[in-house]
Amino acid sequence: MRSRRRFLAAASAFAALIPGVVAVALSTQSASAAPAPPAGFTTVWSDDFTGSAGSPVNGSNWLYDLGHGYPGGAGNWGTGEVESMTNSTNNVYLDGSGHLAIKPIKDGAGNWTSGRIETQRTDFQPPAGGVMRIEASIQQPNVNTANGLGYWPAFWALGAPARPAAATNWPSIGELDIMEDINGRSSEFATLHCGTGSGGPCNETTGIGSGERACGGCQTGFHTYAVELDYGANPQQLRYYLDGNNFFTINANQVDATTWNNATQHGFFVILNVAIGGGFPAAFGGGPTAATVSGQPMLVDYVSVSTKGGSGGGTTTSNPGGSIGNAYTAIPATKYSAASSGINVGQLSNGAWAKYSGIDFGSTPATQFVASAASGAASGVSGLVEVRLDSVNNAPIGSFAIANTGGWTSWRSIPANIAATTGVHDVYLTFSSGQPAPFVAMNTFTFGH
Structure with missing residues (x-):
């Protein structure tokens, strides 16, 4: 259009x-x-x-x-x-x-x-x-x-x-x-x-x-x-x-x-x-x-x-030096502070990642992660959206699986359990799949108790 x-x-x-x-x-x-x-x-x-x-x-x-x-x-x-x-x-x-x-x-x-x-x-x-x-x-x-x-x-x-x-x-x-x-x-x-x-x-x-x-x-x-x-x-x-x-x-x-x-x-x-x-x-x-x-x-x-x-290193910056703040408000997927090279939050595939700086979980532990996500992936193509804290290489604290939802803008609210989390952290969303084709689009995400 x-x-x-x-x-x-x-x-x-x-x-x-x-x-x-x-x-x-x-x-x-x-x-x-x-x-x-x-x-x-x-x-x-x-x-x-x-x-x-x-x-x-x-x-x-x-x-x-x-x-x-x-x-x-x-x-x-x-x-x-x-x-x-x-x-x-x-x-x-x-x-x-x-x-x-x-x-x-x-x-x-x-x-x-x-x-x-x-x-x-x-x-x-x-x-x-x-x-x-x-x-x-x-x-x-x-x-x-x-x-x-x-x-x-x-x-x-x-x-x-x-x-x-x-x-x-x-x-x-x-x-x-x-x-x-x-x-x-x-x-x-x-x-x-x-x-x-x-x-x-x-x-x-x-x-x-x-x-x-x-x-x-x-x-x-x-x-x-x-x-x-x-x-x-x-x-x-x-x-x-x-x-x-x-x-x-x-x-x-x-x-x-x-x-x-x-x-x-x-x-x-x-x-x-x-x-x-x-x-x-x-x-x-x-x-x-x-x-x-x-x-x-x-x-x-x-x-x-x-x-x-630029600083190179295969990343791209969208909010340099900025922090997200409150973990319990809707966070746009585009508001990453760094990400894998060439990232497109409208079509994410295996190996992509995005960093969201300074997310404040407060003193009451967050135990839920909820994403507004969609998929127009072909039949048989699916993958995981994983949440990691402070390093893209740290073990996930939670994840959810997603396959075709009916289209790349057919948004679904998808919840996942996460390990109890308090304090301020850099949050990394990572995307993994057994196929190279894109499998998920991200709109917003938030956390809950």
């Missing part, structure tokens, strides 16, 4: 328009491999779309979204867009010059098809205390406000827990909109979606956004768009870049800690697509119309993910 997009008033968006942000880049730019990342960063994944003209994308890097929505998810990708996404090389293909093309096409009956691809990987995340940068060089579809009404190209990322849940947990799991343009306006919007589906701490369905920023020549030339998620900043930050200029920053303390952690403290997957129609274009004049031209592609020269800094 694409996020339920912002329904902004055109007047307020124009107030945010900043002309002359970037220089025009010529559309004759030659294709190249993904460039070296900025100083201090290391590339962890990239695609420069090398291949013969008309060939499909590399299936080891990308998967196709099809139709009008995720199976089990919202219709029309949750946004009202009208196109049907395909895996046809008419819509999604390599152009033979080192570019990916995503081309929306209208047939004789007025129906639109287009393309939407996602990275196979869902574990793009900063290292503990470090930074992740997602970047692409893109030429927006070469349309304008006369012939481009309804065009909606986008480069963005969704939190990994969206995939097993058909994005029905949007926007809580986080959406990073790195580049969006609508209706051929030669502009750029950057946004974080988070919190609840309507209103809430992130002002949904609008999100926390940059407003419209001018992007001169973005329909006729390649420009670089990037976002950095910085776990080491205090407070943590999201920084958005256009051609290397940091034009918009979001600080973690703009929302409550739980909302920020749910949106940012997990892996992400990257999405490229061109939608047609929907709520966002409608807020700026609507479309498509009879004048909307068919067949103008978005071209992508490269996509890269790089990371910098």
Whole structure:
């Protein structure tokens, strides 16, 4: 599901328009491999779309979204867009010059098809205390406000827990909109979606956004768009870049800690697509119309993910230096202070673990552990959720077994007995199974007497 997009008033968006942000880049730019990342960063994944003209994308890097929505998810990708996404090389293909093309096409009956691809990987995340940068060089579809009404190209990322849940947990799991343009306006919007589906701490369905920023020549030339998620900043930050200029920053303390952690403290997957129609274009004049031209592609020269800094060691930090406190309130599973590399609390498998710092059990012994958990695991796949104190290597003080509950968001309240526990401890949840496939999703947990 694409996020339920912002329904902004055109007047307020124009107030945010900043002309002359970037220089025009010529559309004759030659294709190249993904460039070296900025100083201090290391590339962890990239695609420069090398291949013969008309060939499909590399299936080891990308998967196709099809139709009008995720199976089990919202219709029309949750946004009202009208196109049907395909895996046809008419819509999604390599152009033979080192570019990916995503081309929306209208047939004789007025129906639109287009393309939407996602990275196979869902574990793009900063290292503990470090930074992740997602970047692409893109030429927006070469349309304008006369012939481009309804065009909606986008480069963005969704939190990994969206995939097993058909994005029905949007926007809580986080959406990073790195580049969006609508209706051929030669502009750029950057946004974080988070919190609840309507209103809430992130002002949904609008999100926390940059407003419209001018992007001169973005329909006729390649420009670089990037976002950095910085776990080491205090407070943590999201920084958005256009051609290397940091034009918009979001600080973690703009929302409550739980909302920020749910949106940012997990892996992400990257999405490229061109939608047609929907709520966002409608807020700026609507479309498509009879004048909307068919067949103008978005071209992508490269996509890269790089990371910098951090403490390494195979862990990731979500609440650095923070403590949970009361053991007897609901603790979000995303509020870990450290975890196994690439953890995704929406699909946990054998060997995963998460640490929750400073849980205070008080002086009356806790004897119960209760988790809100779910599983969409295949038949025969199950495992244990174990509770350990103060070290991931200490013996469990309690556990419960779980198998398929009917889906990755079919939550069940599952109790387990634990050894009597008092005082303040770091709690480790560990996940073990005899199969490598994911077997459990964790929502919240608490303790009882």
